[in-house]
Every structure is written in C-alpha cells, then in structure tokens.
Amino acid sequence: MTTTLPQRYSAQESLRERIDRTYHQALPDLLFEAQQIHRQHHDPRAVQLCTLCNIKTGLCPEDCAYCSQSVHNKTSLEPQPLADIETVLAEAKAAKAHGSTRFCMGAAWREVKDGAQFDRVLEMVRQVAALEMEVCCTLGMLKPHQAQRLKEAGLTAYNHNLDTSPDYYSQVITTRTYQDRLETIQAVSDAGISVCCGGILGMGESVDDRLSLLAALAALDPVPESIPINCLVPVAGTPLKDTPPVDSIELVRMVATTRILFPGAIVRLSAGRLQMSDELQALCLLAGANSIFTGPVLLTTPNPDSTQDEQLLNRLGMIPRTL
Ligand code: SAM
Ligand code: DTB
Ligand code: SF4
Secondary structure, X not given: OOOXXXXXXXXXXXXXXXXXXXXXXXXXXXXXXXXXXXXXXXOOOEEEEEEEEEEEXXXXXXXXXXXXXXXXXXXXOOXXXXXXXXXXXXXXXXXXXXXXXXXXXXXXXXEOOOOHHHHHHHHHHHHHHOOOOEEEEEOOEOOHHHHHHHHHHOOOEEEOOOEOOOOOHHHHOOOOOHHHHHHHHHHHHHOOOEEEOOEEEOOOOOHHHHHHHHHHHHOOOOOOOEEEEEEOXXXXXXXXXXXXXXXXXXXXXXXXHHHHHOOOOEEEEOOOHHHOOHHHHHHHHHOOOOEEEEOOEOOOOEOOOHHHHHHHHHHHOOEEOOO
16 A cells, blocks of 8 residues: 655645645635644633834835825824833833733834934833833834844844735835845844744735745744734725725635744734624634734724723633733
8 A cells, every 4th residue: 555645744845835735725624734733832722912002103204005104195193203211111011011911112214223212212122121021123124233232122022024925015115125124134033033024914915925925934034933914904095095805714814824834933913903803803813823912002003902802812711821
C-alpha cells in the first residue's frame, strides 16, 4: 500500500499555493484547522484587551485614501498637536483599570523627527512602561537610531502596517512606498522591538490581494508577533467613503487563515467592529482572533464601548487575557 502525505506537508507547494489552499478550503475544515492551531499555542478563552490613544491628531502629509487624518482628505476632524505626558498617562491608567494590558499610542506623522516632540514621546513610553503594561507606538516611518531609542525607553512593540498587497498598494497610498514600510519594519525588528503589522480589508481590493498581503507578512523575518486585521471604517471626505463593507464570511476566512499561517501571533480584530454583529465577532474569535481594541474611540473613529465588549465576552464565556 502506498502512503501519501497529507497535502499540508507537501514539499513542492509554494507559500502562496499553501495560503490559497488554506483560505479556499471548506469553511468547516478551515475553522477546524485554525482552532487546532489556536489551541496548541494560546488559551482559547483569553482575549487581550488593547487601548489606543491618539497622541497627535490630523494634518498628516501622507495621502492614505482611507484615513481621516490625512491633509489630502477633506474630513471634519479637528487637528490636535502632540498631547501632554500627563493626559496620556491618565488615559493609560484608565485603560489598565478597564482590563487593558496593552496601550498603543498613535501619531498622525509621516515619520518620526528627532527633537523635543520625539523626546516627549519617549518619556510617554517610559511612563506607560512603568505601569507594567505592554507599550506600543505607531508613529509612521522610523530610522534605525530612533527604533533603538524607543527600545531603550521600554517600548514593547511598534505598529506599522503593510495595509494591502504590493500590487494594490498604489491605489491607496502614493506618498510612500511598500519598500519604505518594509525598511521601517526592519529597523523595528533590528532594534529588538516586537513587530505589529497587518492590514485593512474592504478598500476595494480582491481576495487575491488579501492573500498576497498575508504572503508579504509571512515573508517578513522575523514574522510579526502581532497582526491587526482592520476592516475599513469608511470616513466621510475620504476617497474610500462609499466602499462597500467586507463580506462577513470572507473576514472569518481571513482571520482563520492568518491564525494558521502565524500560530504564535496575537491576531487582533481591530477597526470596524462597530459595524459587526456579536455573532460575526464571535465567529472571528472562534477562527483565531485573540485581541480586540477597547474603548469608545479607536484613533478617530467610534468603537464599541468597554461595557458592550465585557458583555460580549461574558456571553461567550471568554476572559480578558492577563500579562
Ligand atoms: N501614521 C501612522 C501610520 O500610518 O503608520 C500611524 C497611525 S495609522 C492611523 C495606523 C493604521 O490604522 C494604518 O496603517 C491603517 O492600517 C489603520 N487605519 C487608519 N484609518 C483606518 C480606517 N479608516 N479604517 C481602518 N483602518 C484604518
Ligand atoms: C491598526 O492596525 N489599527 C489601529 C492601530 N493599528 C493603530 C488603528 C485603527 C484606526 C482606525 C481609524 C481611526 O480610528 O482613525
Ligand atoms: Fe498619516 Fe497614518 Fe493616516 Fe496615513 S494612516 S494619513 S500615515 S496618520
């Protein structure tokens, strides 16, 4: 009798073929595979709560078509200069009191510039780290010495998304390249900071583009430890304001495929939860998502409030993850 290896162990299969086959298998098989892997690497009941804080709002020179904060988009957002350390620290303490174990500070910058503002951000990182929370920043492009300084200040992770496939990217952003993003991600991992890198679904891209995004994430070395999956929050005044929402089952397939490809990563069900039913969020958590952003706003757009999230986790018998 000849024995054939199960398809998943085929040596000839390319990464992209494996991603395609994984994503397109029957949903029960996809979910079963994702759950097996999820359970081998994580507590299936635990969900990490993470809170965002926009430390500098609006007037960003980049032209990201989805973003409320770009100067190129005519949105109703009120710009705000870099926040005070005290204000940010108070928000971090409140987030911790609500069960968040990770605090992520975002700035509407194209890139970090050395000087007093960056020094203030470094101090924010130091003070949040002292609260014994994971500290993450997303500040745009970084140079290696800046990544090093963030590491020394106690930064746990840096969020810098690839956003979409290399092919679709230029439909969404023209003011910086995919390569620019890869270089920032390299500087982050070279500094010993954990990479948080994912993308956005629902910007008019195809399923193939989404799978190419996963292939690009899988080609990073090291692969990201944290992968945010955002669904576009359409913002009035942006070119993507009328883009139709992501198909629910396609979202669940993406989450499950991400879980299978990145067994050890925290997969974050990020922007767009307000538009999702409880049942869809539950399916995403069953498919391997194990983190959500809590608090009534993400950076500039609304998000379910903590009470709603608490009730959902309770109904599912799930618990906030401790550090
Ligand atoms: N300026 C920095 C940058 O672009 O890296 C940090 C902030 S930026 C808002 C962080 C990420 O949020 C973006 O890379 C994008 O993936 C996500 N994002 C921004 N606007 C969004 C929207 N309307 N819907 C979904 N995700 C969005
Ligand atoms: C990420 O991928 N999603 C979060 C976090 N990284 C910084 C941000 C979502 C922003 C959604 C749009 C807004 O609120 O402006
Ligand atoms: Fe600026 Fe970031 Fe918004 Fe792009 S996503 S416009 S870089 S704040």
